Amino acid sequence: MKITLPAGSFLIGTAVLTAGIAGSVGCGGAPATGDGEVVVTQEAVIGDALSGTDPTKFNSGKNVFTRSLSNSDGLGPLFNGYGCVACHGSGSIGGGGNVTEARFGKLTNGLFDAMESIGGPIRQSTGIGGFNIGGLNCQSGHDNNPPVGATLFANRLTSPLFGLGLVDSLPDGRFDTLASREPAAIRGVVNRVRIALANPLDPSQVVGGTRVARFGWKAARPSLAEFAADAARTELGLTSSSCNAGVPNLTFALENRPNQSPSNAVINGCPDDTIPGTDLDFAVQSQQCRRDPATGASGSINKLDPTIELLTFFSAHLAPPTPVPISANTAAARGQALFNSASLGCSGCHRTDTDVFVSTSAGGVPAGIVFAPYSDFLVHDMGSLGDQMGNTGDSVAVTRRMRTAPLWGLRVRNNLLHDGRTTDRAAAITAHAGQGAAASAAFTALTSQDKNDLLQFLGTL
Numbered sequence: 001m002k003i004t005l006p007a008g009s010f011l012i013g014t015a016v017l018t019a020g021i022a023g024s025v026g027c028g029g030a031p032a033t034g035d036g037e038v039v040v041t042q043e044a045v046i047g048d049a050l051s052g053t054d055p056t057k058f059n060s061g062k063n064v065f066t067r068s069l070s071n072s073d074g075l076g077p078l079f080n081g082y083g084c085v086a087c088h089g090s091g092s093i094g095g096g097g098n099v100t101e102a103r104f105g106k107l108t109n110g111l112f113d114a115m116e117s118i119g120g121p122i123r124q125s126t127g128i129g130g131f132n133i134g135g136l137n138c139q140s141g142h143d144n145n146p147p148v149g150a151t152l153f154a155n156r157l158t159s160p161l162f163g164l165g166l167v168d169s170l171p172d173g174r175f176d177t178l179a180s181r182e183p184a185a186i187r188g189v190v191n192r193v194r195i196a197l198a199n200p201l202d203p204s205q206v207v208g209g210t211r212v213a214r215f216g217w218k219a220a221r222p223s224l225a226e227f228a229a230d231a232a233r234t235e236l237g238l239t240s241s242s243c244n245a246g247v248p249n250l251t252f253a254l255e256n257r258p259n260q261s262p263s264n265a266v267i268n269g270c271p272d273d274t275i276p277g278t279d280l281d282f283a284v285q286s287q288q289c290r291r292d293p294a295t296g297a298s299g300s301i302n303k304l305d306p307t308i309e310l311l312t313f314f315s316a317h318l319a320p321p322t323p324v325p326i327s328a329n330t331a332a333a334r335g336q337a338l339f340n341s342a343s344l345g346c347s348g349c350h351r352t353d354t355d356v357f358v359s360t361s362a363g364g365v366p367a368g369i370v371f372a373p374y375s376d377f378l379v380h381d382m383g384s385l386g387d388q389m390g391n392t393g394d395s396v397a398v399t400r401r402m403r404t405a406p407l408w409g410l411r412v413r414n415n416l417l418h419d420g421r422t423t424d425r426a427a428a429i430t431a432h433a434g435q436g437a438a439a440s441a442a443f444t445a446l447t448s449q450d451k452n453d454l455l456q457f458l459g460t461l
């Protein structure tokens with residue numbers, strides 16, 4: 001439903017979010033209580049803000065991220081979790097987790113078909129049930145499981161958000177540089193996509209223009225702002241509208257609907273928002289993006305929906321995980337050398353180029369921060385490890401492409417690989433196929449001592 005809480009009210013109830021609180025956020029459990037109180041195990045600096053971040057805004061964003069939503073906040077009608085932290089809580093608020101979401105599709109004339117007409121490609125796992133709009137008794141309905149006609153299915157594991165604001169700040173050319181440095185056999189593809197929602201803090205982003213997609217297991221989305229608006233709608237059922245350069249942006253204003261429902265205009269017989277099925281709230285408050293709702297100043301308004309803006313700010317300002325220091329002549333030091341060796345080739349895709357990974361101020365993070373994500377954020381043909389999912393019209397070869405998983409913060413991850421199939425790091429390595437097959441074979445051929453050294457190194461990330 002449309003977001004009904006003004007951004008400021010998320011601070012009511014003074015959520016408990018400071019470091020060092022005992023307990024844990026388990027993704028299968030109940031991570032957030034109804035009043036927004038959250039109990040977290042905080043490790044070292046994981047989950048902290050980038051230094052210099054406005055703490056008030058960061059905490060406001062964190063409160064939105066951790067809030068457990070109810071119907072009156074705009075939850076549903078269909079949704080996957082009660083709040084972002086329901087899935088993103090491993091290691092700290094904003095982390096990955098063991099929750100997977102279900103995707104589906106089919107092949108039509110040999111090409112991938114995301115089945116948008118029945119609510120694909122993501123199946124929402126639950127709904128709010130009965131709800132009341134303007135005196136009408138309504139039902140959220142539910143997604144069919146399996147969706148009628150789907151033949152391809154894949155689970156997607158929740159990935160961590162630490163450090164991603166730095167990645168968001170990188171200009172497109174950095175990814176081209178990474179690709180150009182990779183040997184042809186493992187070279188990744190730079191995935192340029194159409195920008196659906198522009199982040200006003202990065203003037204280079206224009207709706208309808210292109211940007212290198214770098215977020216998600218398949219590098220499908222170009223920015224954290226667009227991901228936040230998409231996640232709010234897809235995972236929580238929170239629709240939003242924003243203003244991009246004076247034009248209402250309604251890309252994420254349409255409800256998820258039950259995958260057996262014929263139309264987006266009604267949710268099982270009940271109109272949802274002011275204009276059925278669409279959320280014009282922020283655009284309407286801004287008089288169709290020509291007047292700033294906060295100041296009343298007229299002009300060409302360029303602002304995200306306030307809730308989406310806070311979620312974006314929080315995600316963008318999470319500091320990258322700091323690796324555990326490695327002493328010389330230890331197993332981890334030997335493992336690091338193996339990781340970087342030409343014979344294993346791990347660092348060919350899991351990259352740390354210090355000239356490329358330097359933040360810029362695009363998106364509002366501090367410029368000049370050098371970071372080591374252990375990824376190229378490019379997609380690679382991973383053969384049998386590919387998940388067979390894509391956008392409508394993609395060839396089967398394209399559906400095998402996966403983004404190199406960033407390995408920073410691996411030590412606070414549990415389940416691994418895009419579908420969370422294993423907790424065993426060695427098994428995750430041997431599952432590499434396609435462009436990763438040579439690395440997998442080289443790993444398998446190592447002595448058990450060398451394997452152990454490599455795994456010790458991975459445990460420091």
Ligand code: HEC
Pocket residue numbers: 065080081082083084085086087088099100101156157158159160161164214215216217218224227228231232235236311315
């Ligand atoms: C039901 C579980 C769930 C909820 C709730 C959820 N997410 Fe996610 N999140 C995921 C999964 C699964 C992925 C991986 C998606 C993919 O790549 O297809 C993901 C990925 C992301 C990414 C991309 C990370 C990367 O590695 O590039 C961002 C950003 C993100 N989520 C933000 C949010 C925000 C903001 C919210 C709240 C509005 C949210 N998520 C709520 C499950 C969830």
Ligand code: HEC
Pocket residue numbers: 186344345346347348349350380382385386402403404405406407413415416417418419425428429432435436439440443458
């Ligand atoms: C051709 C590029 C490529 C090479 C070479 C490569 N990887 Fe990967 N790696 C990937 C991709 C892509 C994924 C995500 C696969 C998926 O889940 O679909 C991944 C995932 C992983 C994961 C799981 C991480 C997670 O978050 O689930 C680990 C661990 C890993 N790689 C370690 C290694 C090691 C160690 C080597 C060297 C022996 C290596 N990789 C070589 C591309 C590569």
